[in-house]
Amino acid sequence: MIFSSWEYLLFFAIMLILLSTIKIHALKKAVLLIGSYYFYSVWDYRFVLLVLVMTLINHVSAVSIDRSTVEAVRKRWLIFSVIANLTILGFFKYFNFFIDSANGLLDQFGMTFPLLSIVLPVGISFITFEVMSYTIDVYKRDIKPSSIWDFSLLIVFFPHLIAGPILKPRHFLPQMARDIVIKRSNLIEGGQIFIFGLVKKIIIADHMAMFVDPVFASPGEYSPLTVWLAVIAYAVQIYCDFSGYSDMAIGSAKCMGIDIPRNFNMPYLSRSVTEFWRRWHISLSSWLREYLYFSLGGNRKGAIRANINLILVMLLGGLWHGASWNFVLWGLLHGLALVIHKLYFNHVLKKREINHWLYRTAAWALTFVFVCVTWVFFRSQSFEHSWLVLRKMFLIDTGGLMWFYPYLGFVLVLVLAGHMVGVRLKTYPSVNLTTFGGLFILFFVLFALLLLMPTASTPFIYFQF
Structure with missing residues (x-):
């Protein structure tokens, strides 16, 4: 169900x-x-x-x-x-x-x-x-x-x-x-949050799976550009799939007057791995910090011990996601990236704050590319399979079929627009259902859901965890 x-x-x-x-x-x-x-x-x-x-x-x-x-x-x-x-x-x-x-x-x-x-x-x-x-x-x-x-x-x-x-x-x-x-007010608010999550799941995540699954199943058959696009598509898929589930959970609870904390806060806007983990799967990252990192001593026992604790926490966080060495490596890479950013912040940014738009753009791009590359280990079934994908991405193995998935362009525009609106709102989007405009938007979204619903819905990714 x-x-x-x-x-x-x-x-x-x-x-x-x-x-x-x-x-x-x-x-x-x-x-x-x-x-x-x-x-x-x-x-x-x-x-x-x-x-x-x-x-x-x-x-x-x-x-x-x-x-x-x-x-x-x-x-x-x-x-x-x-x-x-x-x-x-x-x-x-x-x-x-x-x-x-x-x-x-x-x-x-x-x-x-x-x-x-x-x-x-x-x-x-x-x-x-x-x-x-x-x-x-x-x-x-x-x-x-x-x-x-x-x-x-x-x-x-x-x-x-x-x-x-x-x-x-x-x-x-x-x-x-x-x-x-x-309450009527809770039903309206919770219902709209639920629909927002449903849009992420059905209109975005399920359609991205149609492109991601074939490419990841046989990466050697596709060109490097196609593999890169599939990796980006997977980054969009897992975000919209999991955050969509969380939104539907939050909306369902809200309809009953029960509050569940928000679990995602536009993580792909992050300009560092540290910021990414403050925005991605917030309930997990806060649990790991509060019940594991602090229990290991946090940063109370010196900088070296704090960095070791950080890597251990991310290793265990990776293993928590699944019984695979791929998840362990994924956690290790994020742990090392957190340590590197922490050292950079303590020894560079604290002494000289850099706020130029070019620097902010570069920081965002570097963070996004790192997250996408590490998603390869999260998505792949084995080291060998991950290596096949990475060989294509970094041009060690060239050639293959070129596949441009047109729906990906539509989704990227949709996600970008959603993030721009989200930055302004800082909360879930909602419409006034007492107005004609609000009702029109609601029925338009519901019609789009019925029109774009795939014939076979894919299971939520995080159900396997």
């Missing part, structure tokens, strides 16, 4: 009707919780039990941490919960990855370990980070343990359940104490 499907729209409409009809707050939360578990069960009902187990482990741990006055006991409960969460994530997501890597070394000795047939639970990476942040926040005494029902809603609240944004307990849980009221 993906957000861009009629099944989801029907499910969501039923949820809104039930929440607007029921008057008792506790019963509303019960309906929301049951509906969220149903939403997850549609993907694979077998893993509902896994989510329940993770919820119970972390609820018991949080309550035990809060009740104890002995620091050693509190720490033991925290360690237990963290190990339990990472063990579950590690088994489902990384068991075969590490076994396969070990087999590569042991094969020369005639020894191998069998791989298991493991189905990856949808959204397991996001769920793991959220339950860990809950017990860590309770341990740090930033929050008090909530009821198991509110904590369950933090984990399985259906708009963000499958692919985030990653919710912080101290932001979400207080909202559960307020009554869930379906």
Whole structure:
């Protein structure tokens, strides 16, 4: 049940009707919780039990941490919960990855370990980070343990359940104490945010996949220019796909009067890798900074240790994205780029601020090209496949078919215009539905969605994480 499907729209409409009809707050939360578990069960009902187990482990741990006055006991409960969460994530997501890597070394000795047939639970990476942040926040005494029902809603609240944004307990849980009221103003605002995300997914991301997938499947058959265009198209695809999902999640929650923080802020306008990670997947980058980078010591133990911590965080962030050495290399490259920019900022920009338009343009271009090149490792299935793409991009291997995808030009103009509007608005675009102009724009967008909808919608990219 993906957000861009009629099944989801029907499910969501039923949820809104039930929440607007029921008057008792506790019963509303019960309906929301049951509906969220149903939403997850549609993907694979077998893993509902896994989510329940993770919820119970972390609820018991949080309550035990809060009740104890002995620091050693509190720490033991925290360690237990963290190990339990990472063990579950590690088994489902990384068991075969590490076994396969070990087999590569042991094969020369005639020894191998069998791989298991493991189905990856949808959204397991996001769920793991959220339950860990809950017990860590309770341990740090930033929050008090909530009821198991509110904590369950933090984990399985259906708009963000499958692919985030990653919710912080101290932001979400207080909202559960307020009554869930379906207001007309929230429906209008949330509905428009949802449609905005739907446009990104259907009109942009799904159409970019029609160009990206064939070129990345056989990069050796295409010319260097075509491969470059496909890499740029993928940069647009993954941004519009993931930010579109986040927008639809935020819009769905807003319709119910629940706020989910924005997850993207026009990242391709960034003029440094540091700025890129402040704008891209904000909920993940803030989680890594708050719960991992600071836990490793941050910059409190000197510059060298801070740089090592930064690289370690990005390595683990890359591995979080998937069980592949390509993701590890992608994280390493971003970690090294963050360190280089940090050194440049501390030793150059702090002493002499450069604000010339030519410098700003060059900084933007360098950042964008770096991000696009590293997306090659994110998109490719192996080092060998990444190398084939890079050979084409940097003219080591020339020749091949020239394919100009006309829709890419339309999309680039559309994305550029959207960024120009976004810079001015600094928020989601909206129209006044009480005016003829506003209604005309709304119906025009809906008509465009129906007209340009591909015959087969591609799955959201981040569902595999």
